[in-house]
Each structure stands twice: as structure tokens, then as C-alpha cells.
Ligand code: KIV
């Protein structure tokens with residue numbers, strides 16, 4: 281019988297701290313429901329003390345999720361802990377996660393506190409958190425650069441004070457696998473009450489080692505909780521990626537003494553949902569969830585796989601939720617087939633009205649592109665604005681002129697707050713012309729910091745999926761748009777990003 285490895289998903293907290301990845305309450309709810317469907321053990325829904333928006337989002341997740349534990353982050357102080365406790369109060373299973381930095385560098389330079397003060401603050405915070413909730417996690421921020429003797433002292437004290445999980449983050453992604461595994465192993469051996477808590481790891485990917493460090497700590501160090509994010513989203517280079525952790529443990533069940541309870545067939549739908557909501561595309565060669573993760577290009581590999589699948593495949597694409605570019609629907613597919621396929625893919629449909637609008641867009645797409653793949657459906661549904669995010673700006677029509685020797689020219693009509701306006705502009709290319717035309721009406725003053733195009737499926741009739749990242753006044757947003765015409769996809773993505781910028785008031789800013 282395998283031991284249980286707890287999967288603690290922090291996509292909506294640490295993941296959200298990626299510039300531009302902030303999520304609305306509705307977006308967090310969609311992700312939380314999908315994480316629950318995937319059978320994640322603990323969902324870290326946010327940092328309630330960070331902003332009223334984050335508080336509301338955590339509260340909404342706590343009201344909705346029944347099967348997974350809902351966790352809220354709090355610095356080790358009374359106000360943060362009380363706010364976290366209040367936010368998760370409606371949850372069936374709740375956890376407060378409190379943290380304080382323990383490395384000499386952080387204690388001296390960031391906190392301006394002596395180690396004894398840090399220890400006292402940690403114990404006091406865990407005690408307070410335990411008054412609200414039986415499930416309390418304590419993290420030693422910058423744990424991998426902390427002194428081992430001090431870690432032993434503080435961890436023993438917080439376990440005594442009631443911490444049920446202790447987490448040793450590699451906050452700056454500095455550790456290497458053997459060293460990190462040894463740290464967890466040594467702590468478990470030296471802390472006298474170590475058997476009273478679950479040991480957890482939380483690794484950042486600055487050196488590309490987040491997954492390797494986490495797995496080493498599970499295998500050699502005895503950690504039984506891994507903190508991770510979908511698609512490895514997270515601060516700077518990101519966190520350990522959930523899909524890689526889960527599939528490594530499952531595929532190499534011969535070496536791991538533990539397993540997760542994750543429904544792996546939900547991995548690809550979850551990855552796509554997070555990517556479309558945050559606007560962070562998944563790189564094609566990303567393990568498990570990248571478009572090429574199961575594509576065999578070389579003749580030798582293709583021949584081998586056709587003769588015997590296991591020659592070059594260690595996992596089955598369908599086991600992680602890939603449907604192999606199946607043509608699922610076409611021009612003649614009806615509303616019922618459309619709805620059924622969305623349900624099979626785990627895509628949230630929303631109200632009848634939203635389904636009708638999505639079906640109308642599906643029919644439009646099927647007219648242009650006769651074969652509709654699952655990937656097209658994911659992109660189509662991603663265009664549905666969340667209820668609190670009804671678009672202020674909408675594309676009504678566009679005409680782009682591109683001719684050798686002539687400057688590309690864009691003409692377009694936008695609806696802004698329900699009123700239509702037309703404009704035109706030249707540019708150095710058709711996309712540039714279109715963006716200039718939009719700006720001549722909207723005057724957003726935002727800076728374009730990223731523009732990228734990906735083909736969603738194969739073939740020249742594939743939809744192009746465009747990501748646009750805009751920055752304004754320190755705020756970064758990502759917009760997504762998909763269409764068989766990549767200029768139209770670009771315009772949709774730009775408008776999507778502008779609409780997000782307009783929603784300043786209701787969007788959440790997790791950074792303190
Ligand atoms: O990386 C880190 O140290 C964190 C803690 C708050 C757990 O995210």
C-alpha cells in the first residue's frame with residue numbers, strides 16, 4: 281500500500297504573483313472548480329490580507345469547494361491571520377498557511393528582527409491560527425538558505441504550538457536536489473516532534489530545478505506534501521509544475537513509495553484553463569502539457585511507436601487528458617453535440633444564455649473552418665467574458681489592407697460602452713496598423729510588452745491564438761484572442777487586454 285502524497289496547488293496564490301497573471305473572483309472560481317474536479321488535496325486560493333479583492337475571491341472559493349481543503353496565506357501577524365480565518369470560514373475543509381522568513385539575510389535585512397523574535401512571532405501566529413482552524417501550515421520563508429540549528433528550533437516550537445504541516449520553501453530557487461533532500465531528511469531526524477507534522481516542500485524554478493528538488497525531497501527526504509502550480513506558473517521562473525510532479529510519481533511508481541489521488545485525465549483541461557485565463561501560453565515542448573509533448577516527428581520514432589508504443593512513449597497521451605487532435609465537431613453539429621463535447625472536456629458552460637452565445641460563435645467558426653478540434657473549443661470558450669467582466673470595448677468590424685510597396689492600412693469599428701466608433705491607421709505591418717487604429721480611439725497609454733502567435737491546431741486553416749501583454753502604471757495584463765485570421769486574433773487579444781486594464785477596480789492585486 282503506497283503512502284499518500286499530498287498535492288497542494290498554489291496556482292491561485294504563488295502562481296498569481298507572476299506579473300500579469302492576476303485573476304478575478306470568477307476566474308478563480310473556475311480554476312478552483314477544475315482543481316477540485318482534478319482531485320487536488322489542498323487549494324491555496326489567495327492571500328486575503330493583500331487586498332479586498334483577494335479576500336472576496338478566497339471567500340467565494342471557500343463557499344464553493346467541498347472536496348478539497350481551501351487554504352489562505354497569511355504573514356505571521358495577527359491581522360493577516362484573522363483576515364485569512366475570516367475568508368476561509370465557510371469552507372468545509374479549511375487551512376491557514378502562515379509564514380515568516382528564517383534566513384539570516386531575510387531576518388536582518390528584510391524583517392529587521394532577531395532570530396528569537398522571529399521564533400516568538402512564529403509560535404504566537406501558529407497558536408492564533410489554531411484558535412480558528414485545526415489545520416495550520418507554517419512555512420520558513422527562504423528556508424533553504426536558513427541555518428539548520430535555527431530551523432530545528434523554530435520547527436520544533438511551531439509543531440508544539442499546533443502546526444500540522446511544516447513547509448521548507450526554496451524561495452529563491454537556489455537549492456540543488458541532493459542538498460535539498462538532505463535538508464528535509466536532516467530536519468525530520470533532528471526535530472524531536474517531527475512525527476507530529478506533515479513535511480512539505482515548495483520550490484521555485486530559478487535554476488530550472490523546482491521539480492527535481494521537490495521529487496528528491498519526496499524520495500530521499502520523506503516529504504509528503506508538494507506545493508506546486510499548473511504549468512509551473514509562479515513568481516519569476518515559476519514554481520514546481522503540478523503535472524510534472526504527479527506524472528513523475530505515477531510513471532515511476534517503481535521508485536516512489538507514495539502516490540497522489542489526482543485524476544490525471546483532468547491535467548490537460550486544467551492546463552488549458554489556466555493558460556487561457558492568465559494569458560500565459562504553454563511552451564510547445566513543455567513536459568506533459570506542451571503541444572509537442574506526445575508528438576513524434578522523426579521517422580525512426582514514428583516507426584517505433586507504430587510497432588510498439590512503449591519504444592518511445594513512457595506515458596499515454598490520453599491518460600493526461602489529450603484527445604489527439606480528434607475532429608470532434610463540424611458545420612452540421614448541433615447544439616446538443618456541442619454541449620455534450622464541452623461537458624466531456626470538463627469545460628464550464630455557465631448559463632443557457634452563455635451557451636447560446638458560445639454556440640453562435642461555434643457556428644461562425646465552423647463556417648470558416650470545417651473541422652473543429654477540441655483545442656478550438658477550448659479557445660472558443662476562453663473568449664466568453666466572465667460575468668463581472670462584460671467587455672467595455674468590442675470589435676464590430678475590421679478591414680486590413682496589405683500590399684507590396686504600400687504601407688499596411690487598418691480600418692476598424694469598435695463598440696465602446698455600447699456606442700460605435702470608426703477609425704483607421706497605417707503601420708509598419710498589418711498588426712501594427714490595427715493596434716495603432718485601436719489606440720487612436722482608446723488612448724490607453726499602455727505599453728505593449730509582449731506579442732506572440734501560436735497555431736492552435738495543424739493546417740493552414742488552423743486558428744491562430746495571440747497573446748498580448750500590456751503594461752500601464754506598474755500593472756500588467758495579458759489578453760488572448762483566437763481566430764482563423766491572425767490579424768483578427770491579434771485585435772481580439774489587444775481588446776481583451778484593454779478590457780482587463782479597464783477593470784482595475786474589480787481585479788485583484790496579490791502583490792503587497
Ligand atoms: O516561496 C515562498 O517562500 C513562499 C512562501 C510564502 C510559502 O511562497
Ligand code: ZN
Nearest residue numbers: 294449451482
Ligand atoms: Zn513561493
